Amino acid sequence: xxxxxxxxxxxxxxxxxxxxxxxxxxxxxxxxxxxxxxxxxxxxxxxxxxxxxxxxxxxxxxxxxxxxxxxxxxxxxxxxxxxxxxxxxxxxxxxxxxxxxxxxxxxxxxxx
Amino acid sequence: xxxxxxxxxxxxxxxxxxxxxxxxxxxxxxxxxxxxxxxxxxxxxxxxxxxxxxxxxxxxxxxxxxxxxxxxxxxxxxxxxxxxxxxxxxxxxxxxxxxxxxxxxxxxxxxxxxxxxxxxxxxxxxxxxxxxxxxxxxxxxxxxxxxxxxxxxxxxxxxxxxxxxxxxxxxxxxxxxxxxxxxxxxxxxxxxxxxxxxxxxxxxxxxxxxxxxxxxxxxxxxxxxxxxxxxxxxxxxxxxxxxxxxxxxxxxxxxxxxxxxxxxxxxxxxxxxxxxxxxxxxxxxxxxxxxxxxxxxxxxxxxxxxxxxxxxxxxxxxxxxxxxxxxxxxxxxxxxxxxxxxxxxxxxxxxxxxxxxxxxxxxxxxxxxxxxxxxxxxxxxxxxxxxxxxxxxxxxxxxxxxxxxxxxxxxxxxxxxxxxxxxxxxxxxxxxxxxxxxxxxxxxxxxxxxxxxxxxxxxxxxxxxxxxxxxxxxxxxxxxxxxxxxxxxxxxxxxxxxxxxxxxxxxxxxxxxxxxxxxxxxxxxxxxxxxxxxxxxxxxxxxxxxxxxxxxxxxxxxxxxxxxxxxxxxxxxxxxxxxxxxxxxxxxxxxxxxxxxxxxxxxxxxxxxxxxxxxxxxxxxxxxxxxxxxxxxxxxxxxxxxxxxxxxxxxxxxxxxxxxxxxxxxxxxxxxxxxxxxxxxxxxxxxxxxxxxxxxxxxxxxxxxxxxxxxxxxxxxxxxxxxxxxxxxxxxxxxxxxxxxxxxxxxxxxxxxxxxxxxxxxxxxxxxxxxxxxxxxxxxxxxxxxxxxxxxxxxxxxxxxxxxxxxxxxxxxxxxxxxxxxxxxxxxxxxxxxxxxxxxxxxxxxxxxxxxxxxxxxxxxxxxxxxxxxxxxxxxxxxxxxxx
Numbered sequence: 003x004x005x006x007x008x009x010x011x012x013x014x015x016x017x018x019x020x021x022x023x024x025x026x027x028x029x030x031x032x033x034x035x036x037x038x039x040x041x042x043x044x045x046x047x048x049x050x051x052x053x054x055x056x057x058x059x060x061x062x063x064x065x066x067x068x069x070x071x072x073x074x075x076x077x078x079x080x081x082x083x084x085x086x087x088x089x090x091x092x093x094x095x096x097x098x099x100x101x102x103x104x105x106x107x108x109x110x111x112x113x114x
Numbered sequence: 115x116x117x118x119x120x121x122x123x124x125x126x127x128x129x130x131x132x133x134x135x136x137x138x139x140x141x142x143x144x145x146x147x148x149x150x151x152x153x154x155x156x157x158x159x160x161x162x163x164x165x166x167x168x169x170x171x172x173x174x175x176x177x178x179x180x181x182x183x184x185x186x187x188x189x190x191x192x193x194x195x196x197x198x199x200x201x202x203x204x205x206x207x208x209x210x211x212x213x214x215x216x217x218x219x220x221x222x223x224x225x226x227x228x229x230x231x232x233x234x235x236x237x238x239x240x241x242x243x244x245x246x247x248x249x250x251x252x253x254x255x256x257x258x259x260x261x262x263x264x265x266x267x268x269x270x271x272x273x274x275x276x277x278x279x280x281x282x283x284x285x286x287x288x289x290x291x292x293x294x295x296x297x298x299x300x301x302x303x304x305x306x307x308x309x310x311x312x313x314x315x316x317x318x319x320x321x322x323x324x325x326x327x328x329x330x331x332x333x334x335x336x337x338x339x340x341x342x343x344x345x346x347x348x349x350x351x352x353x354x355x356x357x358x359x360x361x362x363x364x365x366x367x368x369x370x371x372x373x374x375x376x377x378x379x380x381x382x383x384x385x386x387x388x389x390x391x392x393x394x395x396x397x398x399x400x401x402x403x404x405x406x407x408x409x410x411x412x413x414x415x416x417x418x419x420x421x422x423x424x425x426x427x428x429x430x431x432x433x434x435x436x437x438x439x440x441x442x443x444x445x446x447x448x449x450x451x452x453x454x455x456x457x458x459x460x461x462x463x464x465x466x467x468x469x470x471x472x473x474x475x476x477x478x479x480x481x482x483x484x485x486x487x488x489x490x491x492x493x494x495x496x497x498x499x500x501x502x503x504x505x506x507x508x509x510x511x512x513x514x515x516x517x518x519x520x521x522x523x524x525x526x527x528x529x530x531x532x533x534x535x536x537x538x539x540x541x542x543x544x545x546x547x548x549x550x551x552x553x554x555x556x557x558x559x560x561x562x563x564x565x566x567x568x569x570x571x572x573x574x575x576x577x578x579x580x581x582x583x584x585x586x587x588x589x590x591x592x593x594x595x596x597x598x599x600x601x602x603x604x605x606x607x608x609x610x611x612x613x614x615x616x617x618x619x620x621x622x623x624x625x626x627x628x629x630x631x632x633x634x635x636x637x638x639x640x641x642x643x644x645x646x647x648x649x650x651x652x653x654x655x656x657x658x659x660x661x662x663x664x665x666x667x668x669x670x671x672x673x674x675x676x677x678x679x680x681x682x683x684x685x686x687x688x689x690x691x692x693x694x695x696x697x698x699x700x701x702x703x704x705x706x707x708x709x710x711x712x713x714x715x716x717x718x719x720x721x722x723x724x725x726x727x728x729x730x731x732x733x734x735x736x737x738x739x740x741x742x743x744x745x746x747x748x749x750x751x752x753x754x755x756x757x758x759x760x761x762x763x764x765x766x767x768x769x770x771x772x773x774x775x776x777x778x779x780x781x782x783x784x785x786x787x788x789x790x791x792x793x794x795x796x797x798x799x800x801x802x803x804x805x806x807x808x809x810x811x812x813x814x815x816x817x818x819x820x821x822x823x824x825x826x827x828x829x830x831x832x833x834x835x836x837x838x839x840x841x842x843x844x845x846x847x848x849x850x851x852x853x854x855x856x857x858x859x860x861x862x863x864x865x866x867x868x869x870x871x872x873x874x875x876x877x878x879x880x881x882x883x884x885x886x887x888x889x890x891x892x893x894x895x896x897x898x899x900x901x902x903x904x905x906x907x908x909x910x911x912x913x914x915x916x917x918x919x920x921x922x923x924x925x926x927x928x929x930x931x932x933x934x935x936x937x938x939x940x941x942x943x944x945x946x947x948x949x950x951x952x953x954x955x956x957x958x959x960x961x962x963x964x965x966x967x968x969x970x971x972x973x974x975x976x977x978x979x980x981x982x983x984x985x986x987x988x989x990x991x992x993x994x995x996x997x998x
Contacts, residue, residue: 028141029148047149048172051142052180059185072151076144077137 013045013053015096018081018089021063027076028054054079062088138181146171175506196519203520210492211524213889214485218528218575219535220882221474221481226536226568228474231543232467234558235380240455241373243312249275249422250377250413250454251429260409262389262400264436264444265304268412271432274425275414279303279310281377282410284387284395285553285699288660288852290358297852298341299553300385301376302392305332308370310414311377317342318353318368321388329400332388333364339372341384359387360395361662375557377413379455382555395659403443413454422451441716442784466872473628473879476621480883482575483618484890486582487611489521491897493583500587514587521580522573529572533565540564548867582610612926615894616934619971622887623938626970628945629880630963632873639869644697645762645798647738648858652827652836653695654679656844659821661851669819671847673749676730676825678843684831689733692815692823695858696727697865702801703727707769707811708782715784724765724809725800728818734760734795736826744777744793752816760793765809789813803865826858833857884974891978895927899982903989911991923986924979935971942967 020026020034032050035043057063062085070076081089146167153163204211239245251268260280269278281303289298301307305323308315316339325332335357337346346352356363364387375382389408392398398408416425429449437444452460493500500513537560544558656675658668672690679688694701706720731747734740742763751758759781766776773794780790800808815823829836837855844853863870899906906919914922 027144027148029145032145046172047145047170048142048174048177051138051145051177052184055138055181056184070144070148072148074144074147074151075140076148077141 013049014057015089015092016043017050017053017057018062018085018092021079021081022086022089025078025080027068027070027078029076030070031079057085061085134185135178138178142171142174142177173506175503175508179508179512193519196516197523199516200520200523204523207492210488214488214524215528215531217481217484217886217889218525218572219531220885221478221532222529222568222571222575223532223535223539224474224879224882225471225478225571226533226564227539227543228467228470229567230536230540230558230560230564231556232471233561233563234544234556235456235463236467237563238557238561239453240377240379241375244415245454247415248311248413248454249416249425249451250411251449251451260412261403261443262392262408263403265409265412267436268429268432271435272425272428274416274420274428276417277306277310278412278414279307280389280409280412281307282389282392282398282408283378283381283383284392286655286657286854287395288358288360288657289385290361291355292357295358295852296345297854298384300335300387301383302389302395303386304389307386308336312415313371313374315368316371317350318366320368320370321386326388326390328390330391330394332390333362334367334388335359335364336368336370336386337366338370338375338382338384338386340375340382342369345384360657360660362391362394375555377411377454379557380554382553384553403440411454426451441714441718444717462868466868470875470879473625473876476624477879477882477886478571478575480618480621480886480890482578483614483621484886484893485521485524485575485579487614487618487890488893489517489579490583490586490611490614491893493517493586497586510588514584517583517587518577518580522576525572525576525579529568529575533568536560536568537564548871582614585610611894612930615890615927615930616937618890619887619931619934620938620941622883622974623935623967623971624942624945625876625880625883627939627942627963627967629873629876630966630970631942631960632869632876634960634963636866636869636873639803639866642803643796643798645739645796645800646696646858648862650828650830651737651858652829652833652840653856653858653861654825654827654837654840654844655822655854655856656825656851657822658851661848663821668821669816672730672815672819672823674847675844676732678847679825679827679840682827682829682836682839682843684836685827685829687732687735687828689736689826690730690815690823691733691737691826692728692818692820695737695824695826695861696725696798696800697803698824698861705811706784707765707809708784709769710780710782710788712782715782715786717784720784721781722765722768722809724761724811727810727812728815728820729812730815733812733826736828738828739795739798742773742794742796744791746793747812747814749816751814757787757789757817758792758814759789760795760812761791762795762810763797764807765811766791766794768809801865803869884970888974888978891927891931891975892982894930895924895979895982896985898926899923899986906986906989907991910989916987919986919989920983924983927979927982928975931971931975935968938971939964939967 016035016039017031020031020038023034026034028050031054032045032047035045054063054065058065058079061082063079064082065077065079067075068078146164149167149170150160150163153166154160158166240248242248262280265278265280269275269280272278281301284300284302286297287300289296305321305326308320309322314320315336318336320336321332321334325334337352342348342352352366353368354365356365358364370386376386387395390400392408393400400408402408416422420428426449429451433444433449456463503513504510540558540560543556546556548554548556656672658671663671676688676690679685693703696702702725704723705726706717707722707724708715708719709721712719712721729747731749731751734746741760744760746760747758761776763773766773769781770776770779770791776791776794778791780788782788795812797807798810799805800810825840827836827840840855841853844851902923906923909919909922
């Protein structure tokens with residue numbers, strides 16, 4: 003399957019989406035993104051972490067250490083209230099943008 | 115997030131730095147483990163799975179850095195990281211660190227000391243209120259010297275100054291509190307002195323203009339704080355007490371505030387007395403307009419809106435009027451205004467201090483060049499480490515920042531050590547009495563400016579030498595270096611390091627040349643021809659005014675002293691000179707001389723202005739001055755005999771054309787006296803060693819006796835023993851007469867002081883320059899030998915001769931040394947033109963100096979390349995080839 007480059011700024015939204023479905027550790031976030039995007043988007047594994055730390059610092063995610071399904075210590079991330087609100091706003095914003103973009107790109111010469 | 119929350123998070127990150135880092139590491143590793151688990155499940159062996167997981171993850175270092183950035187604590191945090199890393203790096207190579215810190219400490223210390231001196235002497239104003247508008251004049255018949263009536267006229271007629279005060283120096287007054295008579299130095303000040311300065315007494319009161327009622331009418335003195343503290347032990351009861359000053363009663367009216375040491379920067383008087391009382395104390399008649407010895411300097415605050423240029427024009431106008439009114443007494447030169455405190459010495463001190471600043475700046479530059487090449491060599495040695503870090507994803511910016519942190523860490527440490535040393539040295543300098551018996555001191559003390567100066571200097575030099583390896587790092591290609599190792603190319607190209615080394619050696623050669631020129635100049639001035647022979651000559655300064663003599667009792671007592679000293683066993687000749695002998699305390703007294711037929715005796719018509727000395731019979735024999743023609747004086751040349759003079763060769767040639775033709779000729783003095791030349795003596799130095807040849811005349815002292823004089827005694831006896839006998843002889847004549855004895859050579863210290871200081875300073879700077887170039891050449895040679903050990907080993911194995919090996923190893927270092935030395939020598943020769951102002955007979959065109967510099971540089975090169983050369987020669991090819 004062909005993989006698409008991530009648009010700038012979309013990684014944060016993807017992470018929020020992934021975590022909104024339930025607490026996840028870093029590798030889990032990566033797997034979940036792969037799962038929900040049908041592996042259409044390519045993320046370098048390490049690049050995930052600066053984004054995760056940034057979201058925690060912005061107060062959108064909170065992190066706690068726990069034990070993973072592989073029985074390993076791992077840091078789990080979940081949405082905070084602020085994170086949930088931001089996720090909603092961003093999703094709406096994104097939908098508006100994509101529908102506008104889709105409409106714009108679908109426009110035909112005779113429609114003008 | 116608001117600011118305080120942000121700061122708190124930064125602080126939290128900052129303080130829990132290592133915790134955060136550990137946690138981060140653990141999380142990333144956990145990720146890799148999870149990925150490896152998945153890969154293992156898909157059938158890979160565990161080891162392979164883990165390897166694959168790591169590769170897939172990407173550059174861990176890079177992501178960690180990005181996380182740090184995301185965390186916001188980045189700047190401080192990376193700085194702290196860099197700092198720790200630098201510390202570890204530096205601790206790993208203590209020799210390098212020590213050498214670098216020490217080099218910088220010396221260079222910055224030297225600069226800080228010179229800056230401290232400059233700050234104290236040139237930059238800092240006099241310690242009085244509103245000193246910025248306080249200007250002093252050099253007005254007068256002779257620069258800086260001026261008569262009291264002229265001062266009064268200028269004070270009352272000028273329109274530029276709010277008030278004009280004046281002072282003169284009273285050196286060596288006998289001060290007697292009733293139990294412990296001592297010699298003290300003071301300022302004779304006009305009544306408005308303290309009011310013009312706008313200062314207030316610490317204790318009691320000052321004297322004021324209202325206290326002056328004509329000559330000798332104000333018997334009051336004010337003590338300086340320092341003198342009151344050390345001599346009167348802070349006794350507050352001294353105010354109102356009467357002391358004897360040269361046997362005259364004076365009342366102590368007050369104590370000046372601490373920190374006020376008169377109006378001459380490097381003179382610290384013990385007391386202030388009214389200038390109207392100068393006559394009874396030192397015999398200067400205040401009403402004599404032609405006596406230019408009465409006033410040293412005049413000063414005052416300029417009125418608001420008056421520029422120094424306008425004030426100069428104003429003073430010139432007053433002076434032109436005075437010159438027209440009193441043509442016999444005044445010949446106007448030109449007025450110069452300067453900031454009060456240094457006025458008459460401004461040019462000399464400025465030149466000296468800026469010369470020193472320049473040289474110490476060069477030292478710092480050499481040190482930076484030195485450290486720059488050390489750093490660049492180090493960066494080359496660490497190229498493998500740098501390459502690894504680059505390959506692991508660290509950014510070049512980060513690596514450079516880390517190198518700069520290292521440089522700044524070293525420069526700050528070096529700067530701190532240097533600053534501490536310089537503060538200690540400056541403290542010593544400020545209490546130093548450079549000239550025995552003279553109230554001279556250097557007003558230097560560490561100031562906030564000094565600390566800033568050192569800090570800025572440290573940072574600048576850190577960046578200067580830190581910037582050298584930048585290009586190297588930017589160019590480095592990690593793959594090349596990891597593959598090939600750091601041995602690098604041995605090219606013929608001129609590298610930055612080569613340039614730095616040449617610059618450094620050139621600077622060093624400049625310093626070595628300057629210091630050698632100065633040393634040679636000093637040696638020559640010590641053995642030069644002064645027109646007298648200071649060796650085996652003892653001086654006794656006797657001021658009969660201190661013991662209350664006056665009038666005809668003065669010459670009578672002086673003759674009795676001469677006769678008494680002549681009876682001492684081993685004494686060859688005794689003479690007397692009024693005032694000061696030549697070359698003492700840079701004192702000199704010039705008078706105007708006219709041709710015999712000159713009608714109008716105004717100063718503008720004067721032929722020459724020779725130095726004037728009033729001497730006794732026997733003076734020339736005692737001083738060792740040789741008589742070229744005619745005769746010397748006898749005891750018959752007194753007030754009743756015709757006026758006669760002995761002149762020096764310069765005088766004779768300028769006025770009468772020749773030495774032999776001068777004897778018997780007649781010239782006129784200012785007061786119209788016809789003087790017949792009876793003898794001619796050799797030329798000499800009179801005021802300072804650097805002066806051009808000056809005319810001089812000697813008159814018999816019996817015609818115009820004054821109380822202050824020096825007795826000159828020539829003898830081969832042990833100076834200390836002789837001095838004791840001389841003092842006891844004088845005590846036999848008058849027990850209450852203090853006599854200060856010293857050798858003429860030691861009195862020359864004063865005039866030699868500037869060149870001695872220059873020589874000392876240059877010597878120290880030259881030594882530092884030499885040390886720097888030794889370490890520089892050593893570093894370069896050692897580095898090139900260690901880089902090329904393998905090549906040298908192969909050469910030896912192939913049968914190269916020792917000389918060939920040496921040439922291969924050190925040829926470049928030696929070439930650079932020769933090139934740098936030649937450049938430095940040329941620059942040094944140019945630089946010594948400046949030196950000639952301070953150091954007598956400083957000439958670089960001296961074969962001994964040239965040879966000395968070449969020898970010194972060669973020696974430095976030899977010392978510096980010795981160890982690397984030994985190492986190059988002892989290379990064992992087998993050993994080397996077995997290693998890597």
